[in-house]
Amino acid sequence: MSVLTAEQRPVQAGVPTREGALVGVASGAVTLGVAELLAGALVRFLERGGTPSPLLAVGGAFVDRTPAWLKDWAVATFGTADKTALAVGMSLTLLVVCAGIGWLGTRSRRLAVGLFSLVGLVGLAAVLSRPGSSPGDLLPTGVGLVVGASLLSRWLTGLAGGDEPVTPSGTSTEARGMPSRRRLLRGAAGLGVAGTLGVVAGQALSRTGRAAAGALEALGLPVPRRRVDVPASASSDVPGHSAYLTPNADFYRIDTALFVPRVDPTTWTLRVHGLVEREVELSYADLLAEEHVEALVTLTCVSNQVGGDLVGNATWTGWPVRELLARAGVLPEADMVLSRSADGWTAGTPLEVLTDDRAALVAVAMNGEPLPAEHGYPVRLVVPGLYGYVSATKWVTELKVTRFDADEGYWTPRGWSERGPIKTASRIDVPRAGDALPAAGATVAGVAWAQHRGVGAVEVRVDDGAWEQAELLAEPSVDAWRLWTWRWSDPEPGEHTLSVRATDATGEVQTDVLAAPAPDGASGWHTVTVEVGPT
Numbered sequence: 001m002s003v004l005t006a007e008q009r010p011v012q013a014g015v016p017t018r019e020g021a022l023v024g025v026a027s028g029a030v031t032l033g034v035a036e037l038l039a040g041a042l043v044r045f046l047e048r049g050g051t052p053s054p055l056l057a058v059g060g061a062f063v064d065r066t067p068a069w070l071k072d073w074a075v076a077t078f079g080t081a082d083k084t085a086l087a088v089g090m091s092l093t094l095l096v097v098c099a100g101i102g103w104l105g106t107r108s109r110r111l112a113v114g115l116f117s118l119v120g121l122v123g124l125a126a127v128l129s130r131p132g133s134s135p136g137d138l139l140p141t142g143v144g145l146v147v148g149a150s151l152l153s154r155w156l157t158g159l160a161g162g163d164e165p166v167t168p169s170g171t172s173t174e175a176r177g178m179p180s181r182r183r184l185l186r187g188a189a190g191l192g193v194a195g196t197l198g199v200v201a202g203q204a205l206s207r208t209g210r211a212a213a214g215a216l217e218a219l220g221l222p223v224p225r226r227r228v229d230v231p232a233s234a235s236s237d238v239p240g241h242s243a244y245l246t247p248n249a250d251f252y253r254i255d256t257a258l259f260v261p262r263v264d265p266t267t268w269t270l271r272v273h274g275l276v277e278r279e280v281e282l283s284y285a286d287l288l289a290e291e292h293v294e295a296l297v298t299l300t301c302v303s304n305q306v307g308g309d310l311v312g313n314a315t316w317t318g319w320p321v322r323e324l325l326a327r328a329g330v331l332p333e334a335d336m337v338l339s340r341s342a343d344g345w346t347a348g349t350p351l352e353v354l355t356d357d358r359a360a361l362v363a364v365a366m367n368g369e370p371l372p373a374e375h376g377y378p379v380r381l382v383v384p385g386l387y388g389y390v391s392a393t394k395w396v397t398e399l400k401v402t403r404f405d406a407d408e409g410y411w412t413p414r415g416w417s418e419r420g421p422i423k424t425a426s427r428i429d430v431p432r433a434g435d436a437l438p439a440a441g442a443t444v445a446g447v448a449w450a451q452h453r454g455v456g457a458v459e460v461r462v463d464d465g466a467w468e469q470a471e472l473l474a475e476p477s478v479d480a481w482r483l484w485t486w487r488w489s490d491p492e493p494g495e496h497t498l499s500v501r502a503t504d505a506t507g508e509v510q511t512d513v514l515a516a517p518a519p520d521g522a523s524g525w526h527t528v529t530v531e532v533g534p535t
């Protein structure tokens with residue numbers, strides 16, 4: 001039966017709009033159930049590059065259209081659960097839209113089916129717009145849409161008192177002695193639940209598919225020509241103080257990927273092209289054969305709020321980007337490298353930070369282990385001194401040597417600064433806001449970072465008192481954060497606010513000017529208010 005030629009039924013008095021809403025939602029659930037199951041199967045068994053799942057495609061397209069202020073708000077409100085928040089928001093929106101369409105359908109079936117198909121077209125357009133998509137990716141959503149729209153049309157006909165068989169099995173309903181409308185609604189509700197289960201199953205299927213496609217077997221790790229040494233004096237034993245090295249499992253994760261790209265190292269390549277004398281294409285085996293170094297680098301997200309935790313420190317193992325670029329031979333007019341990931345994300349990095357003597361790496365390992373999938377397996381970039389959004393491309397597959405006046409990274413047209421040097425910052429880890437402290441005093445402890453300049457001093461102040469020097473722990477690398485402690489002796493009982501500020505190794509004091517993360521990183525001093533108890 002063709003959905004678009006179904007003739008309009010005469011409007012009947014007293015058609016219950018609530019029942020219309022229910023069949024609308026059920027049709028939506030069936031559409032998505034069919035589409036997500038087929039999409040899951042496509043990814044699982046054919047291991048394709050695109051995003052055939054309409055939910056992931058629409059989500060991804062939405063994320064790509066997120067302006068700076070909205071990303072700021074989402075990260076501030078939901079933190080790293082912003083992807084879950086997006087999924088919940090999308091589900092609720094779809095629910096309301098489908099209910100509305102079904103409700104309208106009790107007046108005009110043709111309008112409802114038309115609107116329903118329009119929503120489906122949005123899904124199809126999103127699927128086609130995703131990086132690596134091919135026309136075959138349209139199949140799941142297309143089939144789901146035909147099934148869902150047909151059911152919607154049949155159910156609306158049935159509700160309007162139509163004479164066609166209205167259950168999916170096509171049997172006559174009156175014959176069983178059950179009023180046809182009730183039977184119809186039961187059928188719709190049942191298929192709606194089945195559709196929802198289909199969505200869950202389809203999503204699970206595509207996740208295992210991507211895991212299998214990645215075949216996360218380690219091809220072995222390179223032995224670095226230079227190892228880093230982290231002295232015990234870089235860390236403290238103050239409870240609640242950050243560990244000098246952030247364990248991989250606790251490392252913050254920020255990216256636009258709604259599913260973690262699973263990149264197979266046996267087929268992975270890195271292509272260097274653009275303003276170069278000769279293009280270079282490396283396999284993973286080629287990369288491992290190069291001389292790797294180890295480096296301590298603290299990554300920071302530009303979305304980090306003052307006092308926030310979108311920052312982490314690790315030992316990275318990789319091949320210096322400078323050596324790779326030298327192999328390609330950079331032409332003199334170039335001033336930027338646009339790196340691209342397997343899922344189409346890009347970062348624009350100033351050429352000079354990739355060619356000076358800092359440890360900008362094509363990295364394969366994090367804290368001595370192969371990169372975890374969420375942190376860019378098999379290969380990512382790590383560049384000391386720049387926020388991640390302009391440098392730290394995960395799942396990297398391409399370096400285009402270019403110019404700032406010819407290309408731009410993913411976040412630049414979305415309201416973030418073209419250049420993203422990390423601002424000097426400091427954070428109080430302990431005590432935490434609202435803690436009750438003993439009158440005898442407490443140890444205040446935290447971290448400070450001024451990547452590639454180094455941290456020269458950290459000062460702490462109680463209320464509006466004088467700034468006092470904190471004790472700095474060892475700094476094995478100027479590209480990494482530095483831990484500090486300060487002993488607070490004999491505090492006055494009552495409420496107090498502690499502030500911290502850092503000075504970088506060039507002597508520049510961290511600014512107290514408050515700035516939101518957009519467009520180029522938050523600034524201002526971190527403060528923590530605590531209560532000191534009576535003796």
Ligand SMILES: Nc1nc2c(c(=O)[nH]1)N[C@H]1C(S)=C(S)[C@@H](COP(=O)(O)O)O[C@H]1N2
Binds near residue numbers: 255257302389
């Ligand atoms: N492919 C890809 N790489 C990416 C991003 C992304 O969205 N996609 N986000 C960047 C940003 S904004 C940051 S802060 C760092 C975070 O790296 P992490 O998740 O390993 O901590 O990755 C960068 N690399």
Ligand SMILES: [Mo]
Binds near residue numbers: 254300303387388389
């Ligand atoms: Mo970021």
